[in-house]
Amino acid sequence: MNTHAKKRTLAAGAACAVAAGLLVAPATASxxxxxxxxxxTAVVNLLHFNDFHGRLDRTQTVQFAGTVEQLRADYPDSSLLLSGGDNIGASNFTSASQDDEPSIEVLNALEVDAAAVGNHEFDRGVDDxxxxxxxxADFPYLSANxxxxxAPIGPAYETFEVDGITVGVIGAVTEQTPSLVDGAGIVGVEFGDPVEAVNAVAAELTDGDPANGEADVIVAEIHEGSxxxxxxxxxxxxQQAALGADAAAGGPxxxxxxxxxxxxxxxxxxHTHRTYSWLAPVPGVAGATRPVVQSNEYSNLVGQVVLAVDRESGDVSVEALTNHARTTASVDSLVAAHPRxxxxQTIVDAAVEQAAVIGNVEVGTISGPITVPALSNGNRGEESTAAQLVANMYRDQLADEGxxxxxxxxxNPGGVRDSLLYAATEPEAQDGIVRLAEANTMLPFINNLWTITMTGAELDELLEQQWxxxxxxxxxxxxxTYLQLGLSDxxxxxxxxxxxxxxxxxxxxxxxxxxAADQEIRVASASFLxxxxxxxxxxxFWAFAxxxxxxxxxxxxLDALLAYLGDNPGLAPDYSVRHVDVVGLPDAPVAEGAALSLEVxxxxxxxxxxxxxxxxxxVVDAAGAVIGTGAVEIVADATGAPLSTTAQVELVATAPGATGAEATEQTYTLRAENGTAIPFEVTVVPAAEPEAPGGGHPVFGDEHPVHGDDHPGRGFDRGSHPVFGDDHQGKGKGGKGDPRAV
Structure with a gap:
């Protein structure tokens, strides 16, 4: 066995292609x-997929299998098929309605060699x-950390003899798993540092002691990523520019x-459902690189790394590094060419037929599409019509005292996994039908619904924890770094x-x-959150504790959603938003008539x-007068697609109904054409009366509440305020004493 430090190189031909940026997916998978x-020289053909999530489909799943088989064909005796985890969980209805058993059977039929555990493998608890x-599973689930x-829950690694050399595969899962699954199912489970765990196993596999099991090539499957x-x-x-900077920033x-x-x-x-095939620098080995690969999600891509290993020196070179798109070849041709x-196909066909019996029951109707952002759960930093529907459902179904x-x-945005589409799909006879399968795909986790009492201060803390x-x-x-909670309307x-x-x-x-800060609020949500x-x-979202x-x-x-759909036929999407970002709201009181500029x-x-x-x-004031406007502009994301909207709003502070010179909290409302109405407060000092001869100034007199000790401001108490006195209720959150609180 090779026990000395290995050299890692990129084969000369591939090196030239990489330098020129030419490593692209070929027209066919192979x-x-x-x-x-x-x-x-030995050859190791490593094939990888991740985040399959039980996405069973009569066409795409067979094409995924065909892609794997095409990539195996050139190296029939030296290939390993590996999974990065989340094979199951958050699955589509075909798989979820049958406890994900058909998905595992599909992976067995494909002869997966090993899989890292993903966080979703713990959705139903460690015992499951x-x-x-x-x-x-006919393959080992690896869980080094x-x-x-x-005690370990399972094996940390598996070794395979490939073309006369030993390949060690080590698996680990994100350390964040406890915050991603229901805690009741993982009592006593510890998720350690995956890097530390993989390094410990790698050291055992290369220490020269045959008792530990030795490996010539070591592969890490880690359910975490960029x-x-x-x-x-x-x-x-x-890739070097983007991923190198991300790696330098730290984090997992x-x-x-x-x-x-x-x-x-x-x-x-x-885990992150991203796509990359990067030759990353190897720490401590000048000039050396190694592949770091993630292959999107739902069997869309299959990653391939081909290694050449010198049998005498143990030196490893990367001969191919590619993410392959799932083939578009016909199902019939793939089935005819590849027994696996x-x-x-046989497994998927049976699963689809069984799911059709279970899932084609009509459970509700909608009058328009109710969707997650961009028809994907990938962007979890945006409000969506689907999340609002679910939040409304939580509230309404748990509103009864019983x-x-x-x-x-x-x-939470990740708890709403899919959309309710309005246009008819088979076997629906008309638009707007919601079937059991669709409802399950929206909420696939089978979480219990709970209520809890939170104070206004704790609710404020919860919303702050979106960052x-x-x-x-x-x-x-x-x-x-930011997760947008869905809130009831x-x-x-x-x-x-x-x-x-x-x-x-x-x-x-x-x-x-x-x-108010001390107001008690009954909050409905899922057991996971x-x-x-x-x-x-x-x-x-630690505030729930x-x-x-x-x-x-x-x-x-799911049962609550079915009841909600039954109670509310013809549900319409609500395009109004629960919050807006507003930059420029004043911390200090402003004078009536003052011009304000807000970035919304x-x-x-x-x-x-x-x-x-x-x-x-x-913006309208409490009397209904329009006191400010702004034109809306579209902000595009990094790909140029519309992402969000913004407006520069110019307004003039008013104080309808205010008398005298005392500062008053004025409620203004920001309104948009989509039905959004968001109230906010500004402290306004009414226009001053002329100063009385020989008297105190009506605005800045000795006992004036604006600059005196008892001014009520915009938020929670910060403590002693250098301008407004010891009891000023400023916008910070130290004392949480403001009667209007948050």
């Missing part, structure tokens, strides 16, 4: 095989993974790229992302009324299907 002297799922009560969006097989210079991806031992020859990623593809007495509903942070409050700087608020962390949310209202029964709140009086409604999310954004749900851009927004 590229020309490399030619080596088999006496001196180590009992039912492991028993169904996961323990239960201190959030960078890149075109498939982008030029290496482009940076730790993988810069922290994994040089003993690891190939790194496969997953034929086996996959179900928990919910006042509002809250849903993501760790449990100790450290802001996340990579990955999904009786909640509005204003946010200002330009302000300091934890000081961005204000003007929270429920049913149009300002929320709340982290009930002593679990950890999901998606880093501060709530009280948890109550299980006895409903699971997130005005339209532009990426929910059917949404239209508002032409303008306006």
């Amino acid at each position: 590229a020309a095989p490399i030619t080596v002297d088999p006496a001196t 993974l180590t009992g039912r799922v492991d028993a169904l 996961v323990t239960l009560d201190g 959030q960078i969006q890149l075109a498939t097989n982008a030029p290496q210079a482009e 991806f940076g730790e993988i790229v810069t922290g994994l031992s040089a003993d690891v020859d190939v790194i496969f990623n997953a 593809a034929a086996a996959v 179900r928990g007495g919910a006042d509002i509903g809250v849903v 993501q942070r760790t449990a100790d409050g450290t802001p996340l700087t990579s990955g999904r 009786n909640v509005t608020y204003v946010s200002d992302p330009s302000r300091a962390f934890d000081d961005r949310v204000s003007d929270i209202r429920i049913d149009g009324e300002p929320v 709340m982290g009930v029964n002593g679990g950890t709140p999901g998606d880093n 501060e709530g009280t009086d948890e109550r299980d409604s006895g409903l699971v999310d 954004s997130q005005i339209d749900r532009i990426r929910s299907l059917g949404a239209e851009v508002s032409a303008a927004v306006e």
Whole structure:
């Protein structure tokens, strides 16, 4: 066995192609095989997919199988098929309605060699993974960084003999898994540092002690990755610029790229559903690179890394590095050419037929499309019509005191996985039909629905936590740094992302009324997000842990959605938004008649299907007078697609009904053509009366509340204020004493 430091090189021909940015997907899945002297050189053909999520489809799943078979064909005796995890969970109805068993059968038929555990493998708890799922799978699930009560839940690695050499595959899952699954199912489970765990195993596999099991090539399958969006097989210079910067920024991806031992020859990623095939620098080995690959999602791509290994020296060179698009060849041709593809077709056909019986029942109707952003759950930083529907459903189905007495509903964006499309699809006879399969795909997790009591201050804290942070409050700087909660339509608020962390949310209202800091609010949500029964709140929304009086409604999310659809035939998409970003709101009182300039954004749900851009927004005061307007502009994302809308609003402060010179809280409302109405407050000093001869100034007199000790300001108490006195209720959140609170 090779026990000395290995050299990593890129084969000369491939090196030239990479330098020129020419490594692109070929027209067919299979590229020309490399030619080596088999006496001196071994070949390892590594095939990878990630985040399959039980996406079973009569055409695409067979084409996925055909792509794998085409890529195996050139190396029939030296290929390994590996999965990055999330094979199951958040699945489409065909798979989910049958407990994902057909998906595992498909992967068995494809003869997957090994898979890393993904966070979704824990959706139904660790016992389901180590009992039912492991028993169904013909391949090992690898979990180097996961323990239960201190003991490994399964194997950390597997070794394979490939063309006369030993390949070690090590699997690990994101350390963030506890915030991504229901805590009740992972009691006693610890998710350690994946880099530390993989390095420990890699050291054992290369320490020269045969008792540990030795490996000539080491592959890391880590269910974690970058959030960078890149075109498939982008030029290496482009990938180096983008991914290199992301790795340098730190975070989980940076730790993988810069922290994994040089003993690891190939790194496969997953979890973030991104696409890259990067030759990344190897830490501590000058000039050396190694592949870091992620292959999108849902079997859209198959990654391929072809290695040539010198049998004597152990030196490893990368001969091919490509993400291959799923073939578009016909199902019939693929089935005829590839026995494994034929086996996959048989499994999928049976699963689809069974799901059709279960899922084609009509469960409701809609009058327009109700969708997640851009018809995908990929962007979780936007409001959507689908998330609002689910939040409304939570509130309405749990509003009865016997179900928990919910006042509002809250849903995390990742909890709403798909859309309800209006146009008819088979077997629907007309537009607007919602079938059981569609409803399940929208909410596939089977979460119990709970209510919890939160104070206004805790609700404010929850909304601040949309800017993501760790449990100790450290802001996340990579990955999904912002998650947009879906809120029921009786909640509005204003946010200002330009302000300091934890000081961005204000003007929270429920049913149009300002929320007080000590006000008690019954919140309805899913068990995952709340982290009930002593679990950890999901998606880093730690404020739920501060709530009280948890109550299980006895409903699971899908059953509640079916009841809601039954109660509300003809549901329409609501294109109004629950919040807007407003930059420029004054912290200090302003004089009546003062000109204000506000930058307003997130005005339209532009990426929910059917949404239209508002032409303008306006601000009205409490008397109904329009006091400001602004034209709406579209902001595009990095690809040039419409992403959000913004407007520069110029207004003049008014104080209708105010008398005297005392500062008053004036409620203004920002309105848009999509039906949005967001109230916010500005402290206004009415126009001053002329100064009385010999008397105090009517605005700045000795006892005036604006500059005196008891001025009520815009938000929570910051403590002693250098301008407004010790008890000023400023926009910060120290004392949380403002009667209108948030």
